[in-house]
Amino acid sequence: MGAPTQKAAIIGVGETDYQTRIPEQTYAELAQEAARKAIEDAHLSPGDIEAVVYSMAPTEFMGVTDADKWAIDAVFGRSKPFMRVHTGGATGGSAAQAGYMHVASGLYETCLVVGADKVSETPDAQFILNLIWDPFFERDFALNTITMAALQTVRHMAKYGTTEKDMAHVVVSSWKNAQRNPRAHLKGVLTIDAVLESPYFAWPLKRYDCCPRSSGAAAVVIASERVVRQKATRAAWISGVGGVANTVYMGDRMGGARDTDLCDWTELELAAREAYRQAKITDPVKELDVAEIYAPFSSNQLMGVAALGLSSHHQAGALTQEGFFDLGGEVPVNPSGGTLCANPIAVTALVRVCDAALQVLGKAGGYQVPNVHAAVATGVGGSFQFQTCMVLTDEPR
Amino acid sequence: MAPSAAIVGTACTTWLTCQDKRLEEMIFETAQAALQDAGIGRDDIDNVVLAASDELDGRSISSMLTAMPAGALLKDEVKVTDSGLHGLILGTLRILSGLYDIGMVVSWSKVSECRPSQVWRGALEPFFSRDVGAIDPLLSAAHAARYVADYGIDVSLLDAVANRMRNRPGTPDFDAAPTYLAYPLKASHFAPTVDGVAAVVIASSQAFAQRRFAHQPMWIRGMGWDTDAYYLGQRGWDGWKSLRIASRLALERAGISLSSVDVVGLEDISSFELIMGVEAIGLADQGHGAEWILDSGYSINSLANGFGGYPPFCAGLWRISRITQAMRSSGAQHALVQGRTGQGAQGHAVVVLSQKSEGGM
Numbered sequence: 001m002g003a004p005t006q007k008a009a010i011i012g013v014g015e016t017d018y019q020t021r022i023p024e025q026t027y028a029e030l031a032q033e034a035a036r037k038a039i040e041d042a043h044l045s046p047g048d049i050e051a052v053v054y055s056m057a058p059t060e061f062m063g064v065t066d067a068d069k070w071a072i073d074a075v076f077g078r079s080k081p082f083m084r085v086h087t088g089g090a091t092g093g094s095a096a097q098a099g100y101m102h103v104a105s106g107l108y109e110t111c112l113v114v115g116a117d118k119v120s121e122t123p124d125a126q127f128i129l130n131l132i133w134d135p136f137f138e139r140d141f142a143l144n145t146i147t148m149a150a151l152q153t154v155r156h157m158a159k160y161g162t163t164e165k166d167m168a169h170v171v172v173s174s175w176k177n178a179q180r181n182p183r184a185h186l187k188g189v190l191t192i193d194a195v196l197e198s199p200y201f202a203w204p205l206k207r208y209d210c211c212p213r214s215s216g217a218a219a220v221v222i223a224s225e226r227v228v229r230q231k232a233t234r235a236a237w238i239s240g241v242g243g244v245a246n247t248v249y250m251g252d253r254m255g256g257a258r259d260t261d262l263c264d265w266t267e268l269e270l271a272a273r274e275a276y277r278q279a280k281i282t283d284p285v286k287e288l289d290v291a292e293i294y295a296p297f298s299s300n301q302l303m304g305v306a307a308l309g310l311s312s313h314h315q316a317g318a319l320t321q322e323g324f325f326d327l328g329g330e331v332p333v334n335p336s337g338g339t340l341c342a343n344p345i346a347v348t349a350l351v352r353v354c355d356a357a358l359q360v361l362g363k364a365g366g367y368q369v370p371n372v373h374a375a376v377a378t379g380v381g382g383s384f385q386f387q388t389c390m391v392l393t394d395e396p397r
Numbered sequence: 398m399a400p401s402a403a404i405v406g407t408a409c410t411t412w413l414t415c416q417d418k419r420l421e422e423m424i425f426e427t428a429q430a431a432l433q434d435a436g437i438g439r440d441d442i443d444n445v446v447l448a449a450s451d452e453l454d455g456r457s458i459s460s461m462l463t464a465m466p467a468g469a470l471l472k473d474e475v476k477v478t479d480s481g482l483h484g485l486i487l488g489t490l491r492i493l494s495g496l497y498d499i500g501m502v503v504s505w506s507k508v509s510e511c512r513p514s515q516v517w518r519g520a521l522e523p524f525f526s527r528d529v530g531a532i533d534p535l536l537s538a539a540h541a542a543r544y545v546a547d548y549g550i551d552v553s554l555l556d557a558v559a560n561r562m563r564n565r566p567g568t569p570d571f572d573a574a575p576t577y578l579a580y581p582l583k584a585s586h587f588a589p590t591v592d593g594v595a596a597v598v599i600a601s602s603q604a605f606a607q608r609r610f611a612h613q614p615m616w617i618r619g620m621g622w623d624t625d626a627y628y629l630g631q632r633g634w635d636g637w638k639s640l641r642i643a644s645r646l647a648l649e650r651a652g653i654s655l656s657s658v659d660v661v662g663l664e665d666i667s668s669f670e671l672i673m674g675v676e677a678i679g680l681a682d683q684g685h686g687a688e689w690i691l692d693s694g695y696s697i698n699s700l701a702n703g704f705g706g707y708p709p710f711c712a713g714l715w716r717i718s719r720i721t722q723a724m725r726s727s728g729a730q731h732a733l734v735q736g737r738t739g740q741g742a743q744g745h746a747v748v749v750l751s752q753k754s755e756g757g758m
């Protein structure tokens with residue numbers, strides 16, 4: 001793998017507010033709001049957009065199979081190159097990378113990456129998420145994403161001594177950060193005790209350890225170096241990308257012959273290794289100023305910081321409790337509040353890219369981390385088997 | 398220097414309704430055969446692009462299960478949901494980016510285990526379209542009725558084109574009832590749908606400099622893709638505009654004209670769509686597609702005839718696979734291959750293959 005044929009950067013970001021329900025907008029209108037905001041933020045017009053990548057995960061939540069093709073006119077994609085990307089929860093990260101490929105290939109100067117979700121259109125998201133499992137064997141085990149995450153968390157606790165209190169610190173920090181983010185779905189002042197006393201969904205995961213089901217939309221405009229220079233605009237350069245897929249079977253990631261470990265997020269470690277190589281990052285703690293980690297459950301953030309090289313697996317819990325990953329800490333993680341505070345599944349990983357880009361662009365407002373030169377955004381999907389990683393920097397590398 | 402991309406190995410199922418294998422077994426066998434065709438192993442690929450539909454697969458995030466048999470274990474993998482040919486396009490973009498060297502593209506559908514009409518109904522937005530129930534083939538029939546009226550077409554030409562395709566030598570027999578599904582389209586105007594998997598291995602020009610493959614490269618010299626409005630009434634009635642855009646762009650990028658193309662592989666789920674295709678890419682004038690198919694002497698889709706069994710969703714990549722294999726031993730220099738996506742063929746993708754790398758992207 002070499003250098004990109006053409007350098008590319010994010011020059012526009014658009015997001016809606018994230019809420020449980022947004023009844024006043026249709027799905028297509030919701031997607032349009034994000035698309036319009038991103039294009040305006042890039043100081044472009046819809047006619048300047050040459051190609052569109054649509055970020056849409058399972059359509060069963062909002063109930064229209066061709067949601068992307070329904071939204072095509074609304075997101076200014078009609079009569080343009082258009083494709084939808086879907087890798088489960090990682091969809092937004094994969095879509096951002098697909099948009100990057102449009103520009104990095106040299107075939108396009110601009111590409112809009114946009115998507116939306118209305119998870120609460122279904123009365124029971126976890127019923128839908130049971131359908132991701134094998135119909136012959138696994139579905140009857142009551143597997144869904146919460147029970148799946150609980151099994152993984154138990155393994156992390158057994159292997160690294162992680163405690164429910166470590167996880168509670170992640171929650172408290174995320175909710176506190178989200179108070180600075182006007183778009184966050186959940187936010188507020190939580191105490192460690194309140195988290196620990198919340199009801200169990202699936203041991204050891206409690207209510208506050210789990211992400212919400214959100215509605216909302218997100219978009220970024222990716223442009224070539226030529227467009228960036230013409231516009232003389234500030235840019236979040238896409239300096240490194242990586243993605244890794246693994247087997248669906250969680251048991252195959254726990255047995256003696258395993259290639260990777262379910263609770264180590266080895267897939268993210270490998271994806272980050274490639275992204276860091278491209279971005280010439282050798283010491284992530286020193287060289288990354290902020291991380292937006294797709295952590296739908298509190299324990300996932302502990303796995304994520306270790307996989308990104310920001311901590312060892314054993315130390316992740318202790319460093320979290322010490323404030324190492326807080327705003328003002330050594331490497332702030334999820335200053336936006338992260339996935340624990342907003343989870344519009346089709347674009348949750350794209351929101352991570354949006355928030356990382358906003359940090360590099362200096363546009364994160366109340367949750368801006370000072371002097372950001374490099375940020376990382378991740379996505380995870382399936383049975384924690386799909387991981388994506390994108391490094392954004394303030395200068396091309 | 399910017400890389401270029403070529404097909405170095407491929408495999409596909411042919412005219413198959415597969416009752417005795419699970420989908421993932423079919424995917425594994427086809428992907429494995431494509432690697433063998435390329436003369437490489439799974440370790441040699443650095444990325445995988447899947448093209449499939451959760452809804453046709455009957456499983457949310459179906460790639461959770463299917464990515465591994467497609468070869469994606471600990472590889473960089475992504476899925477598109479438009480068509481098999483869109484998958485090839487994203488795979489090619491990855492190669493052209495300079496960040497990848499050898500990739501696998503796999504697409505499939507196992508329609509023997511689902512009811513596509515139920516999936517198409519779920520594709521309709523709930524405020525207007527779903528109550529109208531305008532799904533394929535009704536949507537296609539609405540377009541066909543307008544086409545017949547606008548150009549004064551003798552509807553028996555739709556029968557004649559279907560019969561021409563169905564009666565090609567070597568094409569399996571399928572029952573084809575001459576009953577109307579929706580005027581002017583009859584059941585006998587449609588190709589029989591079958592299960593299908595297609596896999597293509599693509600490599601960068603740099604990869605060719607570093608290693609040997611089993612076959613000469615089939616260069617992906619041009620590609621274009623375009624999607625029209627969601628509502629049929631907003632697309633215009635003068636043929637498939639998005640296919641016109643996509644094919645023109647693909648040929649421009651390839652640096653060749655349509656007259657230089659030796660092999661054409663177009664969507665043929667029905668005789669009407671085949672007619673629309675030959676008109677949109679410019680083989681025939683508007684309103685004269687059927688006559689061209691019947692009288693020009695050109696054997697359209699001779700290397701990949703969907704009327705022997707049409708695999709929905711992956712048909713474009715299936716066509717690529719069949720045509721690539723055939724071109725290796727023929728004197729044909731250039732091929733133009735089409736795939737479609739969405740209700741009433743809302744979007745199209747076109748790829749131009751060539752024996753030579755000169756010119757093009």
